Amino acid sequence: MAQTAAAVKTLNATSVLTVSLASIAYLLLSWLLVGFKTDQLFLVFLFNAFFYASGITRKFITGFAIFVIYWIIYDYMKAFPNYDYNPVHIAGLYNAEKSIFGINFNSSLLTPNEYWRLNSLTFLDVMSGIFYLCWIPVPMGFAVYLFFYNRRQFLSFLLTFFLVNLLGFVVYYTYPAAPPWYVQHHGFDFIKHTPGNTGELFKFDRFFGVNIFQTIYAKGSNVFAAMPSLHSSYPVIVLYYGIKNRLGLVNLFFGLVMIGIWFSAVYTSHHYVLDVLFGITTAIVGIITFNLLFTKVAFLRNFLNKYELLIK
Structure with a gap:
């Protein structure tokens, strides 16, 4: 309690007022x-708890505000469905996937999703679920490590993550696309308010007798946001910064998770191979763009320098 009180005393009135007003404005x-x-209440509580607990937690949440902003933008996409702005691509994407990556099986040409749906294995059901659960803990755990190891790399990692997501969101609204499970359950007709679906991840839940993925996908912002696969983008960013920070054998783990997520995205019918490839491309474009912008553009470079000083 004494430490918390001391931490609060070091804050100026402007900081306290800003955080309080921002919290109220976000909830409203x-x-x-x-x-x-x-x-929403949990997010506000968590942010304020970290902000007021101590000096180090305040610096941490100030840096992590980048991710908080991303999460808020993602959540607000529910209020502005991408299918209200452009037609949803269903049959065209499905046929393109089949023509490029189609697999001949029992005298039929199948998409890779359809092939694995007919040839699933319990081992792959379990491993795919594990890999898909890694998309949040691995990047966030890596961010925590970077915060204590190298604040500049911590900010660079989060800003790259944020930029890649913005690029992905632009494509979501430019090219709304249905995931493979949508075709499997609803065909090629557009159904406006289709709820989220676990795809083949229901097999993981069934195997362990849990509702993990059922809960996750019930909260999805938009089911017509399969292209690009940002799940496939995130591990690319992690591996890039892992290599950049010379993490050695840890990068083998990052590489394994990356390949596992790519395969799982297709195996579980959440993404086409085309979605995965475009997700990888989005990550690469985002990394290159960040490096160019924050090294060549003076005001962005100064912004990053000041941000770093704020959390040191």
Whole structure:
């Protein structure tokens, strides 16, 4: 308690007022756009708890605000469905996948998703679920490591993550696309308010008698956002910064997770191979763009320098 009180005393009135007003504004705006959810209260509580607990936690959450902003933008996509702005691509993407990556099986040409759906293995069901659960803990755990190891790399990693997501969101609204499981359950007709679906990940839940993926996909912002696969983008960013920071054998783990997520995205019918390839491309473009912008553009470079000083 004494440490917390001391930490609060070191804050100026402007910081306290800013955080308080931002918290209230976020809750009000969220209520207006997407309705009240307990997740919103939890996010506000977590941010404020870290901000006021101590100097080091305040620096941590100030840096992690980049991810918090990404999460808020992602959540607000529910209020502005991409299918309201452009037609959803269903049959065209499916046929393109089949023509490029089609697999002949029992005298039929199948997409890789359809092939694996007919030839699934319990081992792959379990491993795919494990790999798909890694998309949050691995990047976030790596970010925590970078915060204590190298604050500059910590910010660079999170800003690259944020930039890649923005690029992905632009494509979501430019090219709304249905995932493979949608075709399997609904065919090629567009159904506006289709709820999220676990795809083949239901087999992981069934094997362990849990509702992990059922819970996750019930909260999805938009099912027509399969292209690009940002799940496939994230491990590319992690591996890039892992190599950049010379993590040695840890990068083998990052590489394994990356390949596992790529395969799982297709195996579980959440993405086509085309989605995965475009997700990888989005990550590469985002990494290159970040490096160019924050080294060549003076005001962005100065922004990064000041941000780093703020959390040191």
